[in-house]
Amino acid sequence: MIVDDLRKAPVFAGLTDGQLAELAAIVEPRHFPAGEPIFAQADTADAFYLLSGGRVKVFKELRDGRTATIRHVGPGETFGESVLFHETYPANTAAMEDSDVYRIPTVAFRTLILKEPELGLRLLGTMARLLTMLNRRVEDLLLPVPARLARYLLELCAEKHSPGEDGLVMRGSLVCYLPTSKRELAARLGTVPETLSRALNQLARSKLIALDGERFEILDLHGLERLAQKT
Amino acid sequence: MIVDDLRKAPVFAGLTDGQLAELAAIVEPRHFPAGEPIFAQADTADAFYLLSGGRVKVFKELRDGRTATIRHVGPGETFGESVLFHETYPANTAAMEDSDVYRIPTVAFRTLILKEPELGLRLLGTMARLLTMLNRRVEDLLLPVPARLARYLLELCAEKHSPGEDGLVMRGSLVCYLPTSKRELAARLGTVPETLSRALNQLARSKLIALDGERFEILDLHGLERLAQKT
């Protein structure tokens, strides 16, 4: 059911059934196979998206073919929100896996906000979180690659172990799985696969993590956190 | 008059007199002398700010004393908006010059949004612009310093020559002034003063710009744009 998918997204959780129904009336489900572009930078934009299943990347083309990944999007997150107030998309997006999305036309959504201010407030919250995250990304890119990687791994474990706002942050099991190929991860970290590979080895050699394919375990949380702040 | 200052800010321009009056009732004017911090990362947050005069920088401390400047804020822009939905500030801010700001308490502002959805829509627009800008910053940091500098200079001229939405983009006079010390500019570009100095020289030697203190002129717009896209 559309309404159920919408409710699962943090941005829309907590809305009343009536509000969700209004929202459901304007969204359009779409499917994108892995690798498929969803929109491209400078495309004229009349909708943004909610990802219900799969994985999507937001990125910029760097002229010489390399790509700068801005963020990875997981289920329940929105992307392209900024076009609510622009005529064109500010970046490219593509499905990394087979993905199901809801297309949300901007015009209808804007009028809905005026009718249900609560909705605007919710979206503001989402965008605030995005801003905070991007602040962090800017900071990240000024750090050396191993520190960047350490921060990424720590973040990965942190969000895995705080599934809701309800419980304490668990720090027991520090085993996680890389959610993407190393190629994609390197792009996400703003580096190349070769450098990522070496950085991972370095962390493993320093006994900060144990690595086995895409599965890894944090052995020395404190040491990793220290590294994550190195200039 | 407070209302006049508010109306001058793009985020609040276009609101009705009544809405502006309501807003004026909750904001608190503040003054910060040059160099003074306005808030620090992780401070508990109950307000965001509109800059009415002066210049403010948003930055992160990089542990070893170096700072990562996230953005520079000019008159009419807001900063700290993201705390509308967080309990703590995600970065530091400090006045770069003597600055006048309006402090906008989050609680009052949130209730005002529910009453005047138009206001929420406006703030969404502002945050969308910020997001787009930060996307660009992430892209920037993956480019070599001269390209980053070229993009900055082009942006500086562009915004100078498009004062409103009303006119064509002027490309005639390409003389601009660096708005900050070179030290601050280097931080804004994610580099150090030495490297900035060399990059500026390089642009001047290539006849792309002419430089005289803080005044500069773009001599070869096309060449500069080409450089701005180099990996």
Added chain:
DNA sequence: CGGCTCCTTGAGGTTAATCAATCCTGGTGG
């Protein structure tokens, strides 16, 4: 068994940070 793609490893080159002088420029006091 080939032919993939992805990842890893190694060698070399380039960019930019670091360290250390030197040079301005504006302000101060003689």
Added chain:
DNA sequence: CCACCAGGATTGATTAACCTCAAGGAGCCG
């Protein structure tokens, strides 16, 4: 008016990070 400082800005030499290019694995599917 000039000597003198202090800060920022520049320049040079050195070093470290990391990208590039090139060459192997390692798994996977035909």
